[in-house]
Amino acid sequence: MSAVGSAQNAPGQGGPAVLGAGTSGAAPRRRSLTSGRGGLWFVLPFMVVYAAFLLWPLVYGLGMSFFDTSLISSSQSFVGLDNYRQLLDDPQVWRTLGITLLFTVLSTVPLVLVALVMALLVHTGTRGQWFWRFAYFAPFLLPVSTVVLIWQWLFQGDFGLLNAVLGWFGIGKVGWTTDPDLALWSTILLTVWWTVGFNFLLYLSALQAIPATVYEAAALDGAGGWRRTLSITLPLLKVTTGLVVVLQVLASLKLFDQAYILFGGSGGPGGNAAPILQYVYDTGFVNYRLGYASAISYAFFLVIIVIALLQTRLTSRKES
């Protein structure tokens, strides 16, 4: 992933999940042969880009958060912790953070469960493997704009497919993107459709890594299909589930793209679908208050780190 990578599932960004693996140092023996010289030159090009476009903005942004930096005026003064003090009293910060956390919880549950069901079903070996994988994974490959344009059309009140289908069952029209109570749910629906294929793949490859001998032994002992699923497959998927949940929570917390485009930047009816990253965007790029926007970014970063640490503690405790 890149420093400014796609906001989709943001796979590979799951820091805590991968940090656990050891970093083996080169063996000191036969050093003259194995460890070539000029190592710094291999590392340097990456480190230059890394320093310029990740480390420096990280430090620079932290600095900005202590100033009342604005995009429109060049004068700025040091305000210390004022920005941070202000955000604690800013109801919009708490509201958008609440929406983000709500979205994270409500989207992670279906994104993990549906992916698990899909993977278990496909793994049964029912004919048409290529087709099932295509159907479940293809949406993940679409750009967010394509996804949102398609769903805006499905959600459309008078001519949209969803309301037409509801009509067949005698259910009246629903304001998918106009009803304040539904806006966040519509965002969740779209997100599940779009990104569940990624978790599905992670589960599927975990299933395929379970040695066939385990099932053979169980079958010899007379365990039927359901029995094998319940007492072998699901327990073996515990570790994978831990990783998928951690990655999904981190990805869901970063909600912005689809919510922003779906509601044309308005945050949805009554602002009910505005995540905190949209508040950062609005503060920085609509109201030009870059210093305050940075402060909100870093406060949110702190929240993400705390959630990530809590999750890693929970999953590692479960494993041991």
Next chain:
Amino acid sequence: MATATTTAPRPLRARRAGRPEDGGIAGVRSPLWVRVALATALGVLAVLWLAPLAWALITSLKQEAETTAVPLEVVPASGFTLQAYASVLSNDNILTWFLNSTVVAVLVTVLTVALSAAAAYGFSRTQFRGRGVLFALVLAGIMVPPQILVVPLYRQMLAWGMADTMAGIVLPQLVAPAMVFILKKFFDGVPRELEEAARMDGAGSLRVFLQVVVPLSRSILAAVAIFVFIGAWNNFLWPFIITSDPGLMTLPVGLVQVQSSFGIRYAQVMASAILAGLPLVVVFMLFQRQIIRGVATTGLGGA
């Protein structure tokens, strides 16, 4: 991997247990009703997941006036037409954005793979002062969500004169610490004998890397490349922030801008949405196996 453990006694057991590699629920010997139920569940999910795409495609092939017919029609009265695609493609902007997206995605992929692979090799196989500290720094970078950096990065790019430039779009996307981590883990597992043989022959580090290590690592490099390409082609936030010149926009950014100018011309909106999504979907149809393996291996950080 999974099959390596079973060798000789396998056929006999396999016959008794049905097809155990099929997994837990439906071996060949499952009752018919179980197999029918499973296929039905798979089918229902597939219909639900493909319906939005199918409906977008159908809409894009209709006359503009017929897209809003009530009750909705799957096959329009006057038949299907490619009119919407013709209008969309006659819009110069869309072709420009398509080209921009391709250039950005290819540049980001090639450069990211090159930078990350070289760095990973350096961390895995060479000795220099500060190696441990630098690698720890790279690992820490995996924790930083790109979205957090958008505000300072934008101001930095303004100051460096890189706002609204190709360099401004591409450069920040090259930082992929997670990919360095994945590749280092792979290089750590590559046996050193071949490299040593090449070194004995007098090859320098760079030649060993390019002529011995890179060919051995084709599959993991392809996996990383696939992953990076998908991310770059679909990236919205950063190109959206850094470009205001329509001539520099990528497809995902341009589409959102043009949406309003299409108004309620749904056939054209769907046609443009499909054109933006098509390339990766077609590539996926051709290389499903490789892409699935690539995403699965990189997705968990190489775990």
